[in-house]
Amino acid sequence: MIYKKIVSPVLDRLDSETWHIKAREALHLAEMMPGGLKLVEQFAYKRKRFSHPKLHINVAGVEFDNPLLAGAGWDKEGRAVRGIWQLGAAGGEFGGVLAHPQYGNPKPRQFVAAPGVVINRLGFNSGGMSKVSTNLRKYFESGIPVGINVSENKEVVQSEIPEDHARACVQVVYKTYHIASWFTLGLSSPNTPKMRRLQGKQWLECIVASCLRATGTMGRRKPLFIKIAPDLSWEELDEVIEVACGYGVGIVASNTTINTDIKGKYGFADEAGGLSGDDPDFRAMSVMQIAYIYRKTGGSISIMGAGGVKDTPTALEKIKAGALPLQIVSAIRGEGPTVFGRINRGLVEYMDREGVSSIQEIVGVDAAKYAT
Numbered sequence: 001m002i003y004k005k006i007v008s009p010v011l012d013r014l015d016s017e018t019w020h021i022k023a024r025e026a027l028h029l030a031e032m033m034p035g036g037l038k039l040v041e042q043f044a045y046k047r048k049r050f051s052h053p054k055l056h057i058n059v060a061g062v063e064f065d066n067p068l069l070a071g072a073g074w075d076k077e078g079r080a081v082r083g084i085w086q087l088g089a090a091g092g093e094f095g096g097v098l099a100h101p102q103y104g105n106p107k108p109r110q111f112v113a114a115p116g117v118v119i120n121r122l123g124f125n126s127g128g129m130s131k132v133s134t135n136l137r138k139y140f141e142s143g144i145p146v147g148i149n150v151s152e153n154k155e156v157v158q159s160e161i162p163e164d165h166a167r168a169c170v171q172v173v174y175k176t177y178h179i180a181s182w183f184t185l186g187l188s189s190p191n192t193p194k195m196r197r198l199q200g201k202q203w204l205e206c207i208v209a210s211c212l213r214a215t216g217t218m219g220r221r222k223p224l225f226i227k228i229a230p231d232l233s234w235e236e237l238d239e240v241i242e243v244a245c246g247y248g249v250g251i252v253a254s255n256t257t258i259n260t261d262i263k264g265k266y267g268f269a270d271e272a273g274g275l276s277g278d279d280p281d282f283r284a285m286s287v288m289q290i291a292y293i294y295r296k297t298g299g300s301i302s303i304m305g306a307g308g309v310k311d312t313p314t315a316l317e318k319i320k321a322g323a324l325p326l327q328i329v330s331a332i333r334g335e336g337p338t339v340f341g342r343i344n345r346g347l348v349e350y351m352d353r354e355g356v357s358s359i360q361e362i363v364g365v366d367a368a369k370y371a372t
Contacts, residue, residue: 003336008115011333016118017110020333024075027083040086045341049088052348057324057360060223060250060302062145062181064090064325066344067359068315071306071327072096072149072186072227073120077127078136085144088340093327094132095149096186099171101128102153105191109273113266116278116310116334120256121271123191124151129175136179148176149227150211151186157195162203166210173214182223183211184304188255190274196229201239208247223250225304230254230285237289241296250302253289253323257282276307277330283308287321291370294322299364310335312346319359320366 011019030036041049055066070084070092078094085091104125111119126132136146156168173183185207187198198204208224215222228240228251244251256274262281263269275282286307293303305323309315310331318326331339347359356362 003338004115007336008334012112012115015108015110016112017107017122020110023333024077024080027080031080031082037082037086040083043337044087045338045345048341049086050341050344052344054348054351054357055344055359057358059304059325060182062223064145066090066340067319067325067347068309068340068343069093069145069147069304069325069327070332071329072147072184073122074329074332076125076132078132078139078146081136081139081144081146082142085142087337088344089328090325091145091147091181093147093149093184094136096124096126096151096189097129097132097148097172097176098124098126098151098153099129099156099168100153101131102126111268111273113263113268113275114278116330117266117275118277118330118333119263119266119268119271119273119275121191121273123154124189129172133175133179136176140179145181146179147182147184148172148180149184149186151189152195154192157192157198162206163210165198165203166207169207170210170214173211174218177215177218177222180222182225183215184225184227184252185211186227188227188229190229190256190258191272199226199228199232199236199240201243204240204243205246208243208249212247212249223302225250225252225302227252227306228254228289230257230282230289230307231259232289234292237292238296241293244301245297248301250304251293252304252306252327253293254286254307257285259285278308278310278334280308283314283317287317288370290318290323291321291367294364294367295371299367309343310339312343312350315343315347316350316362317366320362320364321370322364322367324360324363
C-alpha cells in the first residue's frame with residue numbers, strides 16, 4: 001500500500017499536531033473549492049465513497065449510513081464535516097467543545113510513538129463553543145450526523161462544586177443544540193488535572209441530569225453519551241453504568257490510556273499524555289470494557305466503540321463485543337484516508353459470507369467471550 005510504505009513514514013517525521021491540522025485544513029479547503037469534494041473522493045478507498053444497505057444503522061434514534069465515525073479530536077473546530085464524510089465516514093463527533101477558547105497545554109503535545117500509535121497531551125485546545133457552533137452551522141442541512149463532545153475549561157475542572165461542572169457543560173449544550181445529532185460528555189481526558197474524577201457518580205449524576213434537562217427545554221431530548229477512560233476499575237465502571245442506566249444515556253468506550261506498561265513499550269512511561277491507536281493491549285482494554293457494559297446492561301443502552309479500530313477485524317471485534325457505531329481517529333493517519341471505505345467494504349464482505357443481513361444483527365454476539 002503506497003500510503004503506508006511511502007507517505008506515512010514521511011509524515012511520521014513531521015510534528016504530529018501540525019500534520020493533523022494541515023490535513024483537516026486541506027479537507028476544509030476542498031469543501032470551499034468548486035469540484036473539491038469530488039477531488040477528495042479520489043482519496044477514498046477505490047476512489048469512491050462506499051455505502052451499502054447492510055451497513056445502515058439507527059442508534060439512539062440517529063440514522064447513520066454506515067457504522068464508522070470520525071471520533072472526537074480529529075476535527076476539534078468542526079471545519080471539515082463534508083470532507084471526512086466524502087472519505088467514507090458516516091459522520092463525526094466534534095470537539096471537545098468548551099464554553100470559552102482555550103490554548104491547551106504547552107507544545108510539543110502530540111507525538112507519533114510508533115506507526116499508528118499516538119501519544120497526546122493536548123489539554124483541550126479549543127476555539128470555544130461560539131466558534132465551533134458557527135463552523136458547524138453551515139452543515140445543518142447536509143443530513144450528516146454531527147455529535148458534539150462537551151467538555152470544560154481547565155479553570156472549571158478544578159471546582160469542588162458539582163453544579164459548576166454542570167453549568168459549564170449546559171452552556172455548550174445550549175449553544176450547539178440545533179446542530180447536534182447527539183452529545184457526548186468528554187470528561188475522561190487524562191490531560192487536564194482533576195478531570196477524570198468527574199466520571200465518579202456524585203459528579204456524573206449532576207452533570208448528566210442537567211444536560212438532559214437542557215436538551216428538553218430546547219425541544220426534543222437528544223441522545224447523550226458518557227465517554228469513559230479505559231483505565232477505570234470495574235467498580236468505577238459500575239458507577240458509570242449505574243448512572244447511564246438510571247438516566248437512559250449511552251457510553252463511549254473508550255478514551256486514551258495512561259497505563260505506564262503500555263506507554264513504556266514506546267519509551268513514554270514517564271511522559272504525560274494518553275496513548276491511542278494501533279496497540280493490541282490498548283485495544284483489548286476497550287474491547288473488555290465494551291463487553292462488560294453490554295453484559296451488565298443486557299444490551300439495553302447504546303455503546304459507541306473507540307480505541308484502536310484500524311481494519312475490518314478490529315472493527316468486527318468491537319461490534320461483536322457490543323459496540324455500534326465505532327469512532328476512528330488515530331487510524332486516519334496510521335492507515336490513511338482509505339480507512340473508512342476499506343473497513344466498510346470488508347464488513348459487507350463478511351456479512352455476505354456469513355449470511356448476515358444487517359450489521360446490527362451481530363452486535364454483542366461475542367460479549368460473553370470476554371467475561372472477567
